[in-house]
Amino acid sequence: MTPAPAPPAASLRSRNFALFFAARAVAKLGDAMLPLALSAGLLQRGHGPGAIGAVLASLTVCLAGFVVFGGVFCDRLDTRALMIGADLVRVVTQAVLAGLFLGGHVVLWQVCAIGAVNGIAAGLFQPGVAGTIPRVAADVQGANGLIRTAESLALLLGPALAGLLVAAFSPGGVFAAHAGTYALSALCLALLRLPPDASGRRAARGGYRADLAEGWREFRARQWMWAVILVWMVYMITVAGPQVPLTAAEIIPSRGAGVYGLVNSALGAGTALGGLCALRYRPVRQLRAGAVALLGCCLFPAAVGAGLPTGSMMAGAAVSGTGLGFWGVMWATSVQTQVPGTVLNRIHAYEVAGSLAMMPVGQALAGPAAQLLGGRTVLLAGGAMVIVVSCALLGVPAIRDLRAVSAPPRAGGGTKARHEPARRGTSGGKST
Template sequence: MAGAETTRDPYAGKSPAAPLWTADFRFFFTARTTSLLGDAMLPVAITAAVLHAGYGASGVGYALAALVAPFAALIIFGGVLSDRFGARLLMVVSDAARLVFQLVLALLFLLGTPALWQILALLALVGAGSAVFQPGVASVTPRVARDVQKANATLRVSESVTLVLGPSLAGLLLAVSSPAAVVALDALTYGVSGVCLLLLRAVPMGPGPERDGAPSFRADLVEGWREFTARTWLWSVIVVFMLWQLAGAGPATTLGNSTLVTDYGSSTFGLVMSAFGAGSVLGGLVAIRLRPRYPLRAGALSMTVWALMPLGVALGLAAPLVAVCYGISGVGGAFWIVMFHTSVQTHVPQEVLGRVHAYDAAGSLVMKPVGQAAAGPLAGVAGTVPLLFVSSAMAVVTCVLLLALPAVRGLTRAER
């Protein structure tokens, strides 16, 4: 077990009811919101830019994969680097690097038609930068906010809003400017994020004194794994969610989205996804107010309503009812995310938090592309509707499995 945190806590002695909107949290909130808005805009901008360059749908697929694959492959190493050199330093370096890489990409599109390998290489570097950045989010949040649950819920509301507004904003900008200009504008969001992170005062730029004489990179990696596996509630949740990503979320995303576009139309698809985003905002607001004694138990119960999302599509409900199903699912999913992230950030020692978060993020992501990729071929054999029913049932199965685990249902809330 890692030792206790030795870096001075700027919020030590304050109650959990201390004001959330301190100067540091405002800077961090602005950094995250701006960065998340850019992340939400980027797939739309890249899709338009690649199509405009003449590489077709296959080129778009390669480009989006190049952005995501390095993130999933490198986030564990990003967690080690974050704990080793300091979360804030790594996040600022990541923002600066992604700003440069994306501006170079925008310049290539502006000057002509870049080779596909150039696009893929630069997007892969952006994805690698995100893998270095993400573990720091878990480490910084408890340092800038005494009330970790309220901070996570507020950030979740922000993320949900950006997921709704980002693609729409990118679409509007594409209507009045070139794809290269939108890619460049999106790059500037990393600059804003980096500046805000530089202005933080509660978070040291380096690793802190508890990392003096730090062991080797391999030893750090092993220690992170040991801390992750030492918490039965944590690795159990990840194992259960690997199954959910494979048989629940994967098919729901691929088949649900495809069915909405083909059977209901693109405009309805946009309406439904906006309803999901609005539900996620509501779920975050609920998480700000509701503070259950057993957060994972409450979060697991909230996941049952996620079943409505694929169920509404499978039943062929009218578009407004499908939108309601997606909205309710968004509430449950957002509430679970806040409960889980808060549990990780308040039960794991600060000095290993980046690595532990990286392991849980990697585990949560690893089966998602498998489920998404397998859904299409399986639908050709078993049919789309039966697989959507399976996806819906998996939400209930997930809840039952989580509640059946004493370490999960019995985990009590803790204050950092």
């Protein structure tokens, strides 16, 4: 007889959490190798930052455009099955991409088309992440902190591993390894034994259009959420979008793919440190603390834009990663604990779509902006915009005054979640 699924465990050492943790870590390892492999592979074939930005934008546009529908599917269907299916689709697409690069027959539009398919698969996968974490761990902030740390360590190892594979084989070898990481992620998800979904999403409901409308109403009703997304759109256009293609174009031709991998590994190490800090520090006002930490993100684009030595660029990347990692945990925990489970996947889909909507714009504009102003100037401007974004987040009362809660509210406001006290030097009584 198959064992009954266990409820979310108080300890973060449970089997379910370990499997989900492994799935996220291994998939992120592959994702962390992708930018370097794409950048090196396209640059080797005579393409510039514009081509790199176009490929990344094709993935991001499809992710942002499809993720809202993915949220509805996750709220109506088997979330885990959808996530496994999305992983398997990406096993196939990355294997095809590996074949193209290994065979030496690389056409830009084909690479963009594969990126688009990957974006659609990611849009189907991503909404389920928010709804799954509360089902595998009772300590939501602790779970987010550990997952963020693992993903960050993957960002640390991924670029360095990709640099070694590119040097030893070719970018095609990186894409083959990437396909393998998605296969392992799908296996870990298949082994999960999730508890019954308390959200009641299997209950009879209206059509897909009604579900979309309900999710939008719930999203609009939370000022702290849509205000963050509006500010984040500016961040995506001015900082996150241009950062990958422009840092690659500035570092790889002059210092090599190995240095680019080291700098991005420092970024991953910093992000891991930010996740670890979030395990220990439990602020009452999570988004306020996250916005302050985000100020450190200005140092990475500024260091590359200023043409500083490699060690200085690595230090700037590490500080930037720490701020971004801490902010990421504070934001994810706020969404997963402030929103009822009945609409969590759809609201998460709306916030992901809003967060990413402007990133392809920044990616697509990176090349033209670099040609007009110079890549270093655009990166320096991005560093300044990080400060503007952080101050804008702190300037909205609904964001800076949002208080942490210990559990998601029930739909319809049936219960009130407890407010969390501020704690330092503790993991909230949960075993990690």
